[in-house]
Amino acid sequence: MSPFLPDDASETLCIMAQAALLAGQGLLGASERLAGLTITEKTQGDFVSEADVHAEKVIFDHLMQRFPGYGWLGEETNARASDADGLRWIVDPLDGTTNFLKGLPHWAVSIALFQEDAPLAAIIYDPVKAEMFCAEKGKGAYLNGCAITVSEAVPLNAALLASGVPAGGRTTYLSHCLDDLEQLMPQTAGLRRWGAAALDLAYVAAGRFDAYWERNLGPWDIAAGMLIVTEAGGRFTPLWADRDVLSSGSFLASNGALHDAVETALNRTQV
Numbered sequence: 001m002s003p004f005l006p007d008d009a010s011e012t013l014c015i016m017a018q019a020a021l022l023a024g025q026g027l028l029g030a031s032e033r034l035a036g037l038t039i040t041e042k043t044q045g046d047f048v049s050e051a052d053v054h055a056e057k058v059i060f061d062h063l064m065q066r067f068p069g070y071g072w073l074g075e076e077t078n079a080r081a082s083d084a085d086g087l088r089w090i091v092d093p094l095d096g097t098t099n100f101l102k103g104l105p106h107w108a109v110s111i112a113l114f115q116e117d118a119p120l121a122a123i124i125y126d127p128v129k130a131e132m133f134c135a136e137k138g139k140g141a142y143l144n145g146c147a148i149t150v151s152e153a154v155p156l157n158a159a160l161l162a163s164g165v166p167a168g169g170r171t172t173y174l175s176h177c178l179d180d181l182e183q184l185m186p187q188t189a190g191l192r193r194w195g196a197a198a199l200d201l202a203y204v205a206a207g208r209f210d211a212y213w214e215r216n217l218g219p220w221d222i223a224a225g226m227l228i229v230t231e232a233g234g235r236f237t238p239l240w241a242d243r244d245v246l247s248s249g250s251f252l253a254s255n256g257a258l259h260d261a262v263e264t265a266l267n268r269t270q271v
Contacts, residue, residue, distance in 0.1 A: 004125075004132035006142045012067075012113065013136055016123045019062040020109045023055040023093055024127030027100070027109070030054075031128075034103060049101060052076050055093035059111060063089055070113075075220045086116040090223035090246075096196030105129075110198040112223035117246065122224035124202045133202040133228050141205050141232035150234040151207035153257035159210040161262070162192045162200045166216065173215040173250075179267040180213070187265070201225025204253045205232035211262045215239065217249035225253070235259045239268050 002009070002017050009017075030037060030051035038050045056076045063070070071088030072080040082088045089111065094100055096107030105128040113121040124133040133148075135141040141148050161184060165177050185191055192209070194200065197217055203209045205228045223246065226236045235256045238245035245251050252263055 004144050005134060006145050010136060013121050013134060015066055016111050016121060017132065019059045020111055020123045020125035022062060023058045023109045024125050026058060027051055027055055027094060028127045031100060034101060048076060048097065052094045052097055055109065056091065059091055059093055073219060075218060088114050090114055090220050092198060092220035095198040095221060099195050106194055106199065107196050108198045110220065110224045112227065114223065119223065119227035122227040124198045124224050124228065126199060133205060135228040135231035141228045143206055148206045148232050150205060150232050150255035151210050154210060156187050156258060156261050157189065159188050159258055160190050161188050162194065162209045162212040164197065164214040165193055170216060176215065176267040183265040197221040198225050201229055201253055204234055205229045211252065211254035211258050213252040213266060215250040219246040222249065222251060229253045239266065240270055
């Protein structure tokens with residue numbers, strides 16, 4: 001049994017953790033030779049390096065060897081349909097690529113197992129801090145094998161929130177984000193924009209953030225975190241009830257107690 005996992009972790013979760021550890025080991029090595037990495041700009045302000053691609057291959061090979069019929073949705077490779085009752089992996093091999101490439105030690109590996117649109121198991125692994133957040137449906141959320149829960153209820157003026165501000169070519173919802181900040185920053189104890197959605201969600205689950213919202217992310221950015229948050233006792237809801245959250249990438253995650261207050265302050269008009 002891995003020291004990163006709870007004692008009752010399933011075999012599937014153990015295999016997921018192995019994949020995350022293997023990918024994380026390679027990424028740590030790559031982080032020490034950033035100047036030599038090949039980097040491509042996929043779209044304006046959205047970069048991918050050979051480290052991302054290699055990490056995804058490591059995860060793909062490890063999981064598909066053991067679960068060959070499962071589907072696949074990864075940030076850096078083509079999607080693959082499921083031949084196993086709708087079971088599929090949703091993977092971000094390196095969440096926080098820009099941080100990684102700048103030498104900012106805040107990035108993670110994210111792996112989720114879904115059946116159709118329902119999350120079953122999740123891993124978010126931060127190799128720099130050696131922190132592994134995990135959850136299985138109905139079994140709670142854990143950090144390095146110890147149970148975690150969201151923060152206790154606090155007034156909004158004592159809450160620490162997180163969000164993302166679009167950059168580069170992702171400016172569709174920029175005005176919405178600025179509206180949000182104008183509404184919420186004067187009412188709270190602070191707001192962080194750290195650039196790794198998977199870790200922001202994990203930090204809500206662990207009680208480090210009281211709420212986190214963002215728009216227009218990829219499904220791989222949020223697939224693992226949405227389960228970890230809810231299994232830690234938090235709430236995770238789409239910003240628009242009529243749109244699937246994995247498709248829209250727009251959501252609010254919180255400790256539950258602050259959910260309605262934060263949601264009311266957000267600009268939820270659609271573009």
